[in-house]
Amino acid sequence: MELKNVTLEKKERVAVVTINRPKALNALNSETLKDLDVVINELENDKDCYVVILTGAGEKSFVAGADISEMKDLNEAQGEEFGILGNKVFRRLENLDKPVIAAISGFALGGGCELAMACDIRIASEKAKFAQPEVGLGITPGFGGTQRLPRLVGLGKAKELIYTCDMIKADEALRIGLVNKVVPLENLMEEAFAMANKIAENAPIAVKLCKDAINRGMQVNIDEAIAIEAQDFGKCFSSEDQKEGMNAFIERRAKSFQNK
Numbered sequence: 001m002e003l004k005n006v007t008l009e010k011k012e013r014v015a016v017v018t019i020n021r022p023k024a025l026n027a028l029n030s031e032t033l034k035d036l037d038v039v040i041n042e043l044e045n046d047k048d049c050y051v052v053i054l055t056g057a058g059e060k061s062f063v064a065g066a067d068i069s070e071m072k073d074l075n076e077a078q079g080e081e082f083g084i085l086g087n088k089v090f091r092r093l094e095n096l097d098k099p100v101i102a103a104i105s106g107f108a109l110g111g112g113c114e115l116a117m118a119c120d121i122r123i124a125s126e127k128a129k130f131a132q133p134e135v136g137l138g139i140t141p142g143f144g145g146t147q148r149l150p151r152l153v154g155l156g157k158a159k160e161l162i163y164t165c166d167m168i169k170a171d172e173a174l175r176i177g178l179v180n181k182v183v184p185l186e187n188l189m190e191e192a193f194a195m196a197n198k199i200a201e202n203a204p205i206a207v208k209l210c211k212d213a214i215n216r217g218m219q220v221n222i223d224e225a226i227a228i229e230a231q232d233f234g235k236c237f238s239s240e241d242q243k244e245g246m247n248a249f250i251e252r253r254a255k256s257f258q259n260k
């Protein structure tokens, strides 16, 4: 399928997905969500890609939210359909079998902030701005904001941000734990690649299983979570990369992981 609003590039082990609708500050319309769904299919099947960077075209905006002009005339059924599509795509991204780093240049508002939160790690430029402005538009956050924001920044801060629609700058986002790192705008992609390449040096199956254990473990009690970790730990021992990593250590040589 031809992509209209999303591009996919690959640089060795790292794939870069760019939301490319700069005329609407990369707002998410259903066409863009469908493109993202297609790109996720491709990434799922790409055994040579170990890490994904998700970004927005241009310097002004990562994603300025769900597309308000498309949403404004939706009826109840269409609103539900739009929500189901968005949530499906966001969950697929969150559960993708490789880490996703959001590289956030500018606005990450509403669905844009929610998209960043569905990623594993967020790197923001000093110019980035974050908000959940939905209640000011007469709606609730619909792509997981009421659920992922409190999990990331705690209940009180999430409620404050969601009820007030306050827009916060990158330094505040870093302080409250919404982003992992803040860097100068001109270094954003370089920093994202540096982190992606560092992750890609490690055993991809082990990284994938860590993502699985963390994501699933955070949703259940500690006893179930430890059982999930034990299962994922066990799975490593059926991989060639576990043998390679440990043999390389014993033999004092460089390791060479094959994603097997």
Ligand code: DAK
Pocket: 023, 024, 025, 027, 064, 065, 066, 067, 068, 069, 079, 080, 082, 083, 084, 086, 107, 109, 110, 111, 112, 133, 134, 137, 139, 140, 141, 142, 143
């Ligand atoms: N949707 C559509 N177009 C947008 C947009 C958006 N979210 N944000 C910006 N644009 C468009 C503007 O309309 C403008 O288009 P033209 O007039 O040039 O054709 C162009 O991008 C440039 O924007 P501005 O002229 O406004 O640029 P400024 O620098 O003056 O302002 C801004 C930048 C980001 C502060 C401003 O554009 C802004 O406030 N944008 C809206 C931000 C916002 O409220 N985003 C949250 C959207 S609500 C659900 C699923 C999802 C959601 C809810 C429910 N269900 C489960 C059903 C999610 C909701 C949201 O994300």
